[in-house]
Amino acid sequence: MEVISTHNQLLKNIETFEKYLKDKQYDREKTLKLIKRGACFVVYKANGEIKFAPSRFLGYKNNSLKLHTNSVVKDGRITNPAISKILNETLFFYEELEQKFLKYCKTLGIEPDNKKRKYWNSIAKLRLEIPDYSVSEGSLYLKTHLAKERNRFVVALAKANFKNEHGKLFCEACKENHLEKYGKDYEGCIEAHHMLPVSKMKEGHKTKAKDFVMLCANCHRIVHRKNPWLTTIEEIRKIVQKTKRG
16 A cells, blocks of 8 residues: 555545544444554544544555555554654644543544554644535345344343333433333333343343343443443443443
């Protein structure tokens, strides 16, 4: 892969990176992983918001996720000098930018790797008006895959047992009560979380109604993003509370 050599080539890669952040779920998740694992970042401003993109993606001419994923040559020792030359800036650790980066990651819903990061203080030089990309959705397609079977009956039974025991359905992590908050029509909008992830179940595993905890959609998503293999409701409460405080 050829290393970038002009300001325009750098801007083009930033626009591509921004597009992936707004694109379909698969591309967005892969892009978030690049941010999460990155060590050296170009700082830019897009539509008034300060953002960060990793040098190992931006440093190669006309880069794309496909090229980046398939390439065995992704070396910061090559891309970093090229970006420094274009920006006429030294790559350095800035405490202020580190705090802005951590705040940016929080808005993206990711927790960056615990490592020492460096930045080009390039905000003033890289101000973009990124168009609001639209993507095609809604087309019908045939999708075939193997998936582990889920039994909806035992989920319904778990919810019924929980309601019989407590008199109502509510989130066991944050205590949110859909009946009180949204009204009777939305009382059942609670999610049953498997304490043993389906992905870890062996074929023929027997799930019981008591093997679930009740979570609202937000807490359920936090648990699956952070650690879906927690074994007690106390552990789930701790990680949810820590995430919401953080």
